Amino acid sequence: MPEKFAPLYVVPTPLGNLADISERARAVLREVVWVAAEDTRHSAPFLTYLGSRARLMAAHEHNERAAAEQVLARLAAGEAVALISDAGTPGISDPGARIVAHVRAAGVKVIPLPGPCAAATALSASGLEDAHWLFYGFLPAKPGQRQKALMEVATLPHALVFYEAPHRVLESVGDMVATLGAERTLVIARELTKQFESIHSLPLGAAAEWLAADPMRQKGEFVLIVSGAPVASDTHAAERILKLLLAENLPVKQAAKLAAAITGVAKNALYARALEWRR
Secondary structure, three states: OOOOOOEEEEEEEOOOHHOOHHHHHHHHHHEEEEEEEOHHHHHHHHHHHOOOOEEEEEEEOOOOOHHHHHHHHHHOOOOOOEOOOOEEOOOOOOOOHHEEEEEHHHOOOEEEEOOHHHHHHHOOOOOOOOEEEEEEOOOOHHOOOOOHHHHOOOOOOOEEEEEEEEHHHHHHHHHHHHOOOOOOOOEEOOOOOOOOOEEEEHHHHHHHHHHHHHHHHHHEEEEEEEEOOOOOOHHHHHHHHHHHOOOOHOOOOHHHHHHHHHHOOOHHHHHHHHHHHOO
């Protein structure tokens, strides 16, 4: 990397409560020459609040490729740039990944700062005991595509973390019930760190009625966390799944691996059973 290149800082910003800005993030935003922001109108008063005199450039989903070139040009001129989104961590269901990739591909240093992330904040207060979790982000807006996406993760024994917009939350919850099952636990985290923050746990099948009971419950930004699929250790269930996979002409080894991952039954036992059927 040429010595004249300045670094790119990836700076998380508060989800809502401005007191959550870290001292390091505050210092970086005061020191850099430029701030690449998702919405400059939103970020301008925030930088004024911090006492930052950095110049703003737009870096949103519609101009991210062009913004990446602009950011690299500023870094090449020796002018440090901080990348921020409207709230939370850039690149996590927000613009920023393309800019980071472009800067890294040029051999320029990228310095990430830890900080607010809605998914991690919601998980910490969820009370779910799943050992692992999958961050999905926003589901597709179209019902058919959304249902297909949910089917692809329906059997995973991991907590599933989604972001959702208020005007789609009822539709998404309905599709979750249809694809994931009504008995799983849903944690609805809304307006995290803001004045009307709420975190509520309930069976997935009861969520639509709970949301519809009060229009205020459908307002704001949502993190929806669904508990993982129950792991079936029953051999008969595992063999039934194995047969279905083999019927789709999957190779024996792959079918046994998938059936084991879904049910928790030992892969070697399922592989041996499949070979017996083939004989």
